[in-house]
Amino acid sequence: MSYLQIKNLDVRLKGGGPILRRVSLDVTAGQVHGLVGESGAGKSMIGKAVLGTLPRALEITGGAIMLDGTDIGTLPPAERRKRIGATAALIPQDPLTALNPSKRIGPQITRRLVDILGWRRADAQARALELLDEVHIPDPTRVMRSYPHELSGGMRQRILIASAFAAEPKLIIADEPTTALDVTVQKQILRLIAEMQKRHGTALLFVTHDLGVVSKVCDSLSVLYAGKVVEDARMQRFFMSPIHAYSRALLAATPTYTDPKGSLMPVPDTVIDAVELEIAQHDVRAQA
Amino acid sequence: MMYQVTDLHLSLPDMTRKPLVGAAPRIHILKGLTFDVPKGAVLGIVGGSGSGKSTLGRAMLRLLEPTSGQIVFDGTDVSHLIEDQLRPMRRRFQMIFQDPMSSLNPRRRVGGIIAGPLRLHGMETAGKVDDALEMVGLPRSFASRYPHELSGGQRQRVGIARAIALRPDFILADEIVSGLDVSSQAQVLNLLEDLVRELGLTLAFISHDLSVIRRLCSRIIVLDQGKIVEEAPTEALFEAPKASYTRALLQAIPLPDPYQVWD
Numbered sequence: 026m027s028y029l030q031i032k033n034l035d036v037r038l039k040g041g042g043p044i045l046r047r048v049s050l051d052v053t054a055g056q057v058h059g060l061v062g063e064s065g066a067g068k069s070m071i072g073k074a075v076l077g078t079l080p081r082a083l084e085i086t087g088g089a090i091m092l093d094g095t096d097i098g099t100l101p102p103a104e105r106r107k108r109i110g111a112t113a114a115l116i117p118q119d120p121l122t123a124l125n126p127s128k129r130i131g132p133q134i135t136r137r138l139v140d141i142l143g144w145r146r147a148d149a150q151a152r153a154l155e156l157l158d159e160v161h162i163p164d165p166t167r168v169m170r171s172y173p174h175e176l177s178g179g180m181r182q183r184i185l186i187a188s189a190f191a192a193e194p195k196l197i198i199a200d201e202p203t204t205a206l207d208v209t210v211q212k213q214i215l216r217l218i219a220e221m222q223k224r225h226g227t228a229l230l231f232v233t234h235d236l237g238v239v240s241k242v243c244d245s246l247s248v249l250y251a252g253k254v255v256e257d258a259r260m261q262r263f264f265m266s267p268i269h270a271y272s273r274a275l276l277a278a279t280p281t282y283t284d285p286k287g288s289l290m291p292v293p294d295t296v297i298d299a300v301e302l303e304i305a306q307h308d309v310r311a312q313a
Numbered sequence: 314m315m316y317q318v319t320d321l322h323l324s325l326p327d328m329t330r331k332p333l334v335g336a337a338p339r340i341h342i343l344k345g346l347t348f349d350v351p352k353g354a355v356l357g358i359v360g361g362s363g364s365g366k367s368t369l370g371r372a373m374l375r376l377l378e379p380t381s382g383q384i385v386f387d388g389t390d391v392s393h394l395i396e397d398q399l400r401p402m403r404r405r406f407q408m409i410f411q412d413p414m415s416s417l418n419p420r421r422r423v424g425g426i427i428a429g430p431l432r433l434h435g436m437e438t439a440g441k442v443d444d445a446l447e448m449v450g451l452p453r454s455f456a457s458r459y460p461h462e463l464s465g466g467q468r469q470r471v472g473i474a475r476a477i478a479l480r481p482d483f484i485l486a487d488e489i490v491s492g493l494d495v496s497s498q499a500q501v502l503n504l505l506e507d508l509v510r511e512l513g514l515t516l517a518f519i520s521h522d523l524s525v526i527r528r529l530c531s532r533i534i535v536l537d538q539g540k541i542v543e544e545a546p547t548e549a550l551f552e553a554p555k556a557s558y559t560r561a562l563l564q565a566i567p568l569p570d571p572y573q574v575w576d
Contacts, residue, residue: 063494064465174329178362207361207521208565212575215567234494237567241575264571278495279569280502280524282551291499 026054028093028195028228029075029113035087035311036067036074036252044070044083046253046307052196052228057219059239059246059260060232061275067252068232072198075230077109093195110141114189116199116218120181124173131169134188142192156187160217179210183217190221197222200232215242236279240264248272250300253307271300314385315483315515316350316373321382323372342368344539345382350483350517355509357530357547358519359562364536366519370485373517374406375399387482404434407476411488413468417460424456427475434479445478448511449504466497470504477508487519502528523566527551535559 029052036045045067052058060068073079075090077097089096092112097105117123124133134156135149144152157165160183173181182202189197199218203211219242222229231243239246239260246263248256248271256269267273274292323343331337342365350356360366371377373384375391384392386406391399407430410416417426427445428438443453449470460468469489476484486505490498506529509516520526526533526547533550535543535558543556554560567575 063496208523209361209561212565212567235567236495236569240569240571240573241567261571264569275495276569278499280495280498280522280528281568281570282524282527282563282566283568291503292496 027051027091028054029230030091031071031075031088032091033088034071034074034085034090036070036079036083037086039082039084043308043311044252045074046251046304047088047311048247048249048252048254049088050247050254050257052230054195054228055223055226056245057222057229057231057243059243060230060249061234061236061239061246062249063234063275065251066249068234068249069200070252072115072200072230072232075109075196075198076113076115077106107141110137111192112194113196113198114192114194116182116185116189116197116202118201119205120178120185121173121205123185124181126173128172129169130171130173130176130184134169134184134191137188138191152191153187156191157184159190160184160187160221162187178206179214182206182210182214186214186218186221190225190227193225194227196228196230198230198232201234203238204233204235211238218242236264236276237281248275251304253304255300255303269300270296314349315352315354315387317383317385318349318373319347319383319385321346321369321372321384322380323368323377324380325368325377342539343372343379346536346539346541348534348541348544350515352482352515353509353513354532355516355518355530357526357533358517358536359521359523359526359533360536361521361562363538365539366521366536367487369536370408370487370517370519374408374485404430404436404479405481406483406485407479407481409469409472409476409484409486409489412492413465413472414460417468417471419460421459422456423458423460423463423471426460426471427456427478430475430479436479441478445474448477448508449474464497465493466500469493469497469501473501473504473508477512477514480512481514483515483517485517485519488521489518490525491520491522498525505529523551523563535562 031048031050034045034048037043048071060071062068074085089098095108097108100108131153134153138144138149139146154165157168162168162183203214206214233239243260245259247254250271256272267276274296277290278292321343322345324339324341326337327340328337358366358369372379379392383390424442427442431438431441442456446453446455451470490501508514518529530547532546534541535556537558542558554563
């Protein structure tokens with residue numbers, strides 16, 4: 026059962042160049058798919074295109090996004106927003122900026138349920154408490170009444186995870202959810218996301234630049250360069266035998282503490298030139 | 314010795330708990346740190362968030378004044394020197410910041426950014442800016458560009474150029490690659506390694522990423538809640554970590570290897 030299907034998605038800067046180049050991917054129920062690439066590769070833009078939160082300067086110029094079987098591009102705007110809100114949710118990168126500093130935690134979790142999905146307030150309240158317990162937050166009643174600044178970074182990220190799962194979405198997009206955390210907290214949070222995702226059978230699109238993280242949480246991945254998917258792979262296969270030269274170079278540039286003094290290889294210019302050429306050829310074909 | 318730090322304590326007011334009237338309660342951040350940094354060493358300072366690693370760095374550069382204890386820089390006790398006494402010494406210890414976007418003035422050109430500290434210390438700028446750019450592998454023409462015109466890796470090189478232009482003896486690098494992609498990360502680390510060798514620099518490298526630390530540092534101190542829980546040569550620390558906190562840190566790192574035991 027495909028919860029997210031993207032077919033040949035093209036996104037461009039209005040009156041400018043391409044940002045995403047014919048991106049296709051498929052995430053099924055219970056599957057974790059990684060989106061990997063360097064900054065500017067467009068990995069976050071895929072998530073934003075799905076959630077309908079692309080910056081105003083960008084527009085979708087081709088392709089289709091199917092959310093739980095519905096092509097959201099064909100829906101009228103109001104209908105589309107409703108559908109996305111009911112089907113998909115986001116776990117954002119920075120838990121501090123994602124929470125409103127002047128509001129208590131409780132209403133921030135329940136608001137979406139009440140305002141957008143039309144739940145009764147009492148039901149939303151009960152659901153929020155249940156979820157905070159599920160993400161292992163001690164004393165949920167007290168936390169519901171707390172302000173974001175009273176909680177640690179790890180706690181805040183747990184709250185955003187709880188909030189993302191609140192309405193039982195089919196798809197969750199996690200955009201670099203642990204980049205702001207240190208390694209020990211990162212481990213707890215990644216575990217928690219995996220645990221929640223399995224229990225709820227959610228499809229998860231996991232955006233990250235960290236190949237180490239990918240190898241721990243993803244079942245499959247797409248490697249992006251300049252908005253183009255250069256390699257699509259099952260996770261194990263990718264780490265055992267990456268096919269694309271850029272994928273191999275990216276792996277070689279990743280530092281690992283088990284490899285003492287092994288000289289780090291920045292992605293070589295020859296690889297960059299080759300992949301740039303590949304993309305130029307793609308653009309020529311796309312225009313023809 | 315470049316640095317001798319003895320029983321360093323530092324506490325700061327906790328402004329989040331300041332009462333309406335009266336002084337804020339103080340939080341004890343560094344709790345009795347003792348360590349040396351030999352000349353030419355590359356010291357790694359590791360710890361989780363809130364462990365006090367950045368505060369330690371700031372105390373070493375005397376951006377913060379220790380509450381008690383001693384910091385000796387190249388034979389001079391700098392622990393409680395006043396700013397007038399510190400200023401002539403400041404040329405000798407420099408810092409590279411984590412986020413080059415916010416530590417480079419967006420309204421100044423790269424040339425002006427690098428020349429700033431040189432002027433401040435009454436040094437000749439002619440030629441020095443070009444030299445610094447060349448040393449960090451950027452073309453001279455970059456002197457006329459603005460920070461927003463550069464990539465993240467290039468901006469971080471400008472940060473490095475600004476620090477080395479003064480020909481300091483010691484550089485503190487605080488999480489300088491954590492915001493970069495792996496590819497630019499590798500370039501910046503390789504560059505730093507070359508500079509340490511060529512200029513005979515002593516370097517303290519603050520990071521939460523042990524993979525990066527192993528690559529660069531000769532000696533490592535591990536901080537947890539303001540205390541040194543382990544100090545060891547790099548190889549020893551990775552081969553046989555003694556403190557349980559160090560082991561937890563190491564085990565938490567996700568390696569790009571699907572078969573890593575990670576529990």
